[in-house]
Amino acid sequence: MDQQGHGQTSATGIVSSAAAVPYGIAGYQPNQMMGTSAPGSAGSIRSPTQPSGASAPSSxxxxxxxxxxxxxxxxxxxxxxxxxxxxxxxxxxxxxxxxxISAEAPVVFARACEMFILELTLRSWNHTEENKRRTLQKNDIGAAITRTDIFDFLVDIVPRDDIKDEVLGSVPRIEGPAEGLPYYYMPPQLTPRLVLRE
Known part of the structure; x- marks a missing residue:
């Protein structure tokens, strides 16, 4: 059996009178998260039922x-x-x-979707401001899609009836049935360009 020496005192069971806290008083400060008073100050430990002032309960x-x-x-x-x-x-x-599917893949897709929606919204908002409006409309989204080459995959999804007059008004129309004309997508890098030499 080990016995403690006479010069050493055990810390268990010894409580000084300054550190004694009466039963029922909270051992934490409710406003500690807000940083309103110093945690070590005397009198900072209060019971939850004792308000410190008239404005304490409302604050x-x-x-x-x-x-x-x-x-x-x-x-x-x-x-x-x-x-x-x-x-x-x-x-x-x-x-x-x-x-x-890995755990990271949906997170990456969610971020990519957010970026896509933000880009389309900003381009649509530019069209809204050009028309001196403050409400984003369906035709603004359609105009952003037709003006931007990277959104060409959305051309078939967004109805073009609303934007024909605004965006495509200057394009000459072909007479005849539209069903008979095949749709051919030509990437922008393959389109012939006019080169001006001075």
Whole structure:
């Protein structure tokens, strides 16, 4: 059996009178997150039922509401991101050849979709401002698609009825049925260009 020497004192069971905290008083400071007072100051430990002043309950209520709103907003964003990843993963699995999807792939696709939507929105907004409007409309999106070569894959998706008069008004129309004309896409780098020499 080991016995302690007479010169050493055990720290267990010894509580100094300054460190004694009565039962029922909170051992933490409720405003510690906001940094309103020093944590080591005397009298900073209060019971939750004792207000420090007349405005303390209303300020604490406001702080709790802000904290709750912040946490709620974070949870909603996290849930929304999980749902986006779920739908992206579901679309990817719709292909018969896809068997497994890594965890990073839906995240990358989600970011790419955000960037695509942002680019299309900015180009559509430019068309809206050119027409001196402040409301983005379907024809603005169609105009952005027809003006930008990289969005050519969306030409068949967005109806062109609304944008024919605005964007394609200067293009001469061919008389005759449109069903008889085949659609041929020519990439921009293969189109003949006019070279001016001075």
């Amino acid at each position: 604490q209520l406001a702080q709790h509401q802000l904290a709750y709103q912040h946490i709620h907003r974070q949870q909603q964003q996290q849930l929304q991101q999980q749902l986006q990843r779920f739908w992206i993963k579901k679309i990817m699995k719709a292909d018969e050849d896809v068997r497994m």
